[in-house]
Amino acid sequence: MSNLIDTKDLQGMLLRGYGSLRANYFTLLKIEDATKAKAWLQELSRMVSHGQESPSNAAINVAVTCNGLRALGMKEKNIRNFIREFREGMITPHRQRILADVEASAPENWRWGGPEGPSSEYQIHILLLVFGKNQDVLNQFYNELAEKFSSGGVRVVENLSGQINKDNKEQFGFRDGIAQPVIKGTGQTGAEQNMVEPGEFILGYKNEYGVYPETPLLEEEQGDMHLLSDDEQGSGKKNIGRNGTYLVFRQMEQKVDTFWSYMNEQSKTEKGDIDVAASIKLASLMVGRWPSGNPLVNFPEHDPGTQSDLDNFGYAASDKEGLRCPFGSHVRRTNPRDTFEDNKAKLSTKLTNKHRILRRGRSYGEMIDTPGPTSHTPNGEVGLHFICLNANIENQFEFIQHTWSNSPKFQNLHNDPDPITGTVENRDGRVQQQFTIQDYPVNRTVCNIPQFTVVKGGAYFFLPSISALNYLGTI
Amino acid sequence: MRQYALTLITTIKPAQVELLRSTLYQLSDSVKQKLRALGTVHYGRFVIIDETNLDGQYTDAQLIYTTNADVDPDKHIADICATMSVELDAIYAFCNHYQTTSRASSLRAMKIPEMAFYQGSPGRTVAVIEQEKALYDFLWKIKQDGNWKGQSAIAVHQQLRKAVLSNPNFDWVAQPVDVPKINWLGLVIFGIVQLAVAPFIILWAIYMQLFHEQFDTPLGLDINQLSDEHITTMQRDEDFHFQNQFSQVIDMKPGKARLFTVNLLYFITRILIKLLFVKGKLMGIPTIHFARWVMINDKKRMFFESNFDGSWTQYLGDFIDKSGWGLTGIFGNTKGFPRALLLILKGAYNQQKFLAWSRHTQIATQIWFAYDPEISIKNINNNTVIRNLLPKNLNEKEATKLLALI
Numbered sequence: 001m002s003n004l005i006d007t008k009d010l011q012g013m014l015l016r017g018y019g020s021l022r023a024n025y026f027t028l029l030k031i032e033d034a035t036k037a038k039a040w041l042q043e044l045s046r047m048v049s050h051g052q053e054s055p056s057n058a059a060i061n062v063a064v065t066c067n068g069l070r071a072l073g074m075k076e077k078n079i080r081n082f083i084r085e086f087r088e089g090m091i092t093p094h095r096q097r098i099l100a101d102v103e104a105s106a107p108e109n110w111r112w113g114g115p116e117g118p119s120s121e122y123q124i125h126i127l128l129l130v131f132g133k134n135q136d137v138l139n140q141f142y143n144e145l146a147e148k149f150s151s152g153g154v155r156v157v158e159n160l161s162g163q164i165n166k167d168n169k170e171q172f173g174f175r176d177g178i179a180q181p182v183i184k185g186t187g188q189t190g191a192e193q194n195m196v197e198p199g200e201f202i203l204g205y206k207n208e209y210g211v212y213p214e215t216p217l218l219e220e221e222q223g224d225m226h227l228l229s230d231d232e233q234g235s236g237k238k239n240i241g242r243n244g245t246y247l248v249f250r251q252m253e254q255k256v257d258t259f260w261s262y263m264n265e266q267s268k269t270e271k272g273d274i275d276v277a278a279s280i281k282l283a284s285l286m287v288g289r290w291p292s293g294n295p296l297v298n299f300p301e302h303d304p305g306t307q308s309d310l311d312n313f314g315y316a317a318s319d320k321e322g323l324r325c326p327f328g329s330h331v332r333r334t335n336p337r338d339t340f341e342d343n344k345a346k347l348s349t350k351l352t353n354k355h356r357i358l359r360r361g362r363s364y365g366e367m368i369d370t371p372g373p374t375s376h377t378p379n380g381e382v383g384l385h386f387i388c389l390n391a392n393i394e395n396q397f398e399f400i401q402h403t404w405s406n407s408p409k410f411q412n413l414h415n416d417p418d419p420i421t422g423t424v425e426n427r428d429g430r431v432q433q434q435f436t437i438q439d440y441p442v443n444r445t446v447c448n449i450p451q452f453t454v455v456k457g458g459a460y461f462f463l464p465s466i467s468a469l470n471y472l473g474t475i
Numbered sequence: 476m477r478q479y480a481l482t483l484i485t486t487i488k489p490a491q492v493e494l495l496r497s498t499l500y501q502l503s504d505s506v507k508q509k510l511r512a513l514g515t516v517h518y519g520r521f522v523i524i525d526e527t528n529l530d531g532q533y534t535d536a537q538l539i540y541t542t543n544a545d546v547d548p549d550k551h552i553a554d555i556c557a558t559m560s561v562e563l564d565a566i567y568a569f570c571n572h573y574q575t576t577s578r579a580s581s582l583r584a585m586k587i588p589e590m591a592f593y594q595g596s597p598g599r600t601v602a603v604i605e606q607e608k609a610l611y612d613f614l615w616k617i618k619q620d621g622n623w624k625g626q627s628a629i630a631v632h633q634q635l636r637k638a639v640l641s642n643p644n645f646d647w648v649a650q651p652v653d654v655p656k657i658n659w660l661g662l663v664i665f666g667i668v669q670l671a672v673a674p675f676i677i678l679w680a681i682y683m684q685l686f687h688e689q690f691d692t693p694l695g696l697d698i699n700q701l702s703d704e705h706i707t708t709m710q711r712d713e714d715f716h717f718q719n720q721f722s723q724v725i726d727m728k729p730g731k732a733r734l735f736t737v738n739l740l741y742f743i744t745r746i747l748i749k750l751l752f753v754k755g756k757l758m759g760i761p762t763i764h765f766a767r768w769v770m771i772n773d774k775k776r777m778f779f780e781s782n783f784d785g786s787w788t789q790y791l792g793d794f795i796d797k798s799g800w801g802l803t804g805i806f807g808n809t810k811g812f813p814r815a816l817l818l819i820l821k822g823a824y825n826q827q828k829f830l831a832w833s834r835h836t837q838i839a840t841q842i843w844f845a846y847d848p849e850i851s852i853k854n855i856n857n858n859t860v861i862r863n864l865l866p867k868n869l870n871e872k873e874a875t876k877l878l879a880l881i
Binding site: 094098210211341342394398402407408 | 611615618619621623626627628630631697698699703706707710711713714715717761784785786788789792795796824825826827851853854857874875878879880881
C-alpha cells in the first residue's frame with residue numbers, strides 16, 4: 001500500500017501549521033564542523049515533531065539547503081539527484097526573471113540568501129523552524145537548543161523572529177493562511193475539491209498526474225543506508241526523499257503604509273476625505289477576501305464581520321464573470337479553484353490541484369492594532385516569512401508565482417499583475433501595473449499600483465523525513 | 476487575409492557552425508529591427524540544427540529560417556533581399572547554396588513545405604493586429620475617463636461607438652475583419668468519414684502496438700536527469716517577454732509504418748486546423764500564437780516550432796492536460812518519446828518523461844523575432860471580437876458582453 005503514508009516519519013509541518021504555537025524563530029545556521037554537526041543532527045532528529053504529534057507547547061522542524069548537504073559531506077553524485085531548482089537555488093538569472101526578484105527585490109539587496117556577504121546563500125546550510133505557544137515558552141525552548149549549537153558545529157547566520165498575529169491576520173490586516181490543500185492518505189479530511197494526491201507534497205508517492213514526483217535517489221553508498229527506504233519504483237536505490245519534501249522560504253517586507261495610503265487615495269471622497277468603507281472594499285477586491293477572511297464570492301457587498309475560514313467554495317457557479325471576486329485578485333489568481341482558464345468546473349479543479357502549495361508562513365514585526373485606512377504606520381519593518389511546501393518547485397511554487405501571480409495577462413487581462421505580490425518597483429513608470437474590477441456597465445480599473453511587498457531574503461530547502469534527517473547524521 | 480508560412484533550410488559549410496552561431500547572436504538586433512520595419516512579419520527565427528549522425532550517416536549542420544508573414548513567400552524573400560541583404564550575406568556566407576549575386580533565387584531554392592501550420596490569429600495581418608490594439612487602448616481610455624454610473628450597457632456602447640466612428644483614425648472599424656469561423660458542416664462530414672474509416676484506423680493502431688510500439692525505446696529520463704547545461708542554455712533565452720518560443724528537432728523512428736502514421740496524423744491536423752482550430756485555441760490550448768511541423772533530412776527528422784504565451788511549464792503542462800493524445804499521435808513516431816499505446820494513449824500523459832523528452836529535444840533559437848512579444852494571443856483575439864462587435868447594434872446582453880472585454 002504505497003499510498004498509506006507513514007505520518008510518524010513526516011515532519012509535522014507537512015500536516016499542520018502549529019496554529020496554537022503562536023511564536024516562532026526561523027533560524028538560519030551555517031555548518032562549521034561537519035562531524036559535530038552530523039552528531040548534533042542525529043540528536044535533533046529525535047526531537048523533531050512528527051506528523052502524528054499535535055504539540056501544544058513547543059515544536060521543532062528542520063530543513064537543509066543544497067549547500068548544507070554539501071557542507072555535511074554528501075557526495076556530489078548523490079546531490080545531483082535532487083531537483084534542479086533546489087540544487088541551483090533561488091537566485092539564478094532565469095529564476096529572478098520568473099519570480100520578479102528585480103529592482104528593490106533583487107537578491108543583491110537581500111538581507112539573507114543573496115549572492116554575497118555574511119548571510120549569502122553560501123552561508124545558509126540549515127533552517128530550524130522553532131515554535132512555541134508563546135514568546136516565553138519559545139525563548140526557553142530555543143535557548144535549550146541554542147546551547148548545543150557550538151558543540152554541534154553550527155553557527156547562527158540569522159535568527160528570524162515571527163508570530164501568528166491576532167485573528168491569524170497578515171500585516172495588511174487580512175485573515176491569512178485559510179486555503180490549504182489536504183493530503184490524501186494521511187488520515188486528514190477536507191472538502192473534496194481540496195483533497196490532493198500525496199505526491200504533490202510528499203516525495204515517494206504518486207501525484208495528481210498519476211506518476212511519482214522526481215525524488216533524490218542515492219547513486220553512491222554513503223552513511224547508514226539501512227535508515228532509508230527503497231525506491232518505490234524498483235530501481236534498487238535508496239530514496240532519501242521519501243516522506244520528505246521541498247520547502248520554499250521567502251522573507252517579504254509588507255509596505256503597510258504604502259498599501260493603505262494607496263487604497264485611501266484611490267477611493268477618497270469628492271472632497272478628498274478618506275472613505276473608510278470604500279478603501280477597505282478596494283483592498284478586499286485586490287485580496288479577494290474581506291479582512292475577516294470571508295470570501296468576496298460569497299459576500300460581495302459587505303464584510304459579514306465574524307472571522308471566517310470558509311474555504312469550501314468555487315467561482316464557476318456564481319461568479320464566472322468575476323463580478324463578485326475580480327479575476328485579478330490575489331486569492332483568485334493564486335488558486336483559481338473551479339475557474340482555471342475557461343475550462344469546465346470539474347476539469348478546472350483537477351488542473352488547479354496540479355499547482356497547489358501547503359502554506360506555512362508567519363508574520364514578522366510588530367503588527368499595528370487593526371491595520372486599515374486610518375491606522376497604517378507600523379513601528380519598524382513588518383512582513384511575512386512566506387513558507388510553502390511542495391514536491392515539485394517548478395510546477396507548484398514557481399508556476400503559481402510566474403504563470404499566475406506575476407503574469408499581467410492572467411485570464412483575459414492585459415496589464416494586471418497580482419496587485420499584492422506581483423507588482424514591481426517600477427521606478428520610471430515604464431510598466432503599466434493596474435487592477436481591473438469587473439463591473440457593470442463597464443469594468444473599473446485602478447492604475448499605477450505601487451509595490452506593496454519587497455523580497456528581503458529567500459532560499460530553497462529540502463525538508464527531509466525524520467529517518468532521512470537521522471540518516472544525514474551518518475554520512 | 477491569409478498568413479503565409481515560409482520555411483527555408485540549407486546546410487552549413489563544414490567547420491563554420493560556431494562562426495555562424497556567433498554571427499547570428501551578433502546580428503540578432505539588426506535582423507529583428509529589419510523584420511519589424513517590413514510591417515508584414517508576425518514571427519520569424521533563425522535556428523541552427525547541429526550536425527548529427529542519422530542512422531549511421533553523418534549529416535551536416537543546417538540553418539533554418541522561418542517566418543509567418545502577410546505576404547506570400549516569394550514576396551517576403553524579395554522583401555528581405557531588398558532590406559536586409561547585408562545581414563543575409565553575413566549569415567549565409569557560412570552556408571551552402573547561397574549566391575550573393577542571386578540572393579532571392581538562392582533563398583527560394585531552400586524552401587521546403589510545412590506538414591502542418593497552425594495560427595492563433597488567422598485572418599489578421601500585423602497591421603490589423605496593431606490597429607485593433609490601438610482601438611482597444613482608445614476604448615479603454617474613454618471607459619476609464621468617463622462616468623458611467625447608472626447608465627445601461629447599451630447607452631455606454633452607443634457612446635463608445637460614436638466616439639470611435641467619428642474619429643478618422645478609426646474609419647476602418649466600420650468594416651469588420653473577416654475571420655474564419657468553425658466549419659460545422661465540414662466537421663460533420665469529417666466526422667462521418669472518420670467513422671467510416673475508424674475500423675481501419677483501429678486495426679492500424681493494433682498493428683502499430685503489436686509490431687512497433689511495444690519494441691520502442693523511450694528516452695526514459697526524468698527532467699532532473701537531463702544535462703543542467705542544456706536546460707540552462709534553453710532558459711537563458713526564456714521569459715524576457717510575455718511570449719516565449721520553442722524549437723525542437725527529433726529523429727523519426729525508422730520504417731514506412733511510422734511515416735505513414737505521422738502523415739495520417741498531419742493530414743488530420745491540417746483538416747482540424749482548417750475546420751476547428753480557427754478561434755485561437757489549438758486542441759483547447761489558448762496560449763499558442765503559432766505552431767508548425769516540418770519534415771527535414773529526407774523525412775528522417777521532424778522540426779517543430781511554436782510561439783506561446785507565458786511559461787514553458789504552463790505550455791507543456793497544457794499540452795499534457797488538454798491534448799496529450801494528439802501529441803502522442805504525432806510525436807509518438809519520433810525517437811525517445813514516452814512509450815505510447817495504440818497510437819494515442821499513454822505517451823505524453825507520462826508527465827515527467829514527456830517534459831524531460833521535450834526539454835531534451837529542444838534546441839536553441841539564435842534569432843527570435845515577434846512583432847509584439849508582449850501581446851497575448853487572447854488579447855489579439857479579444858481585440859478582434861471588440862472590433863467586430865463595436866459597430867453593430869447590440870442589445871443589453873450583447874453590449875454587456877462587449878464591455879466586459881474592455
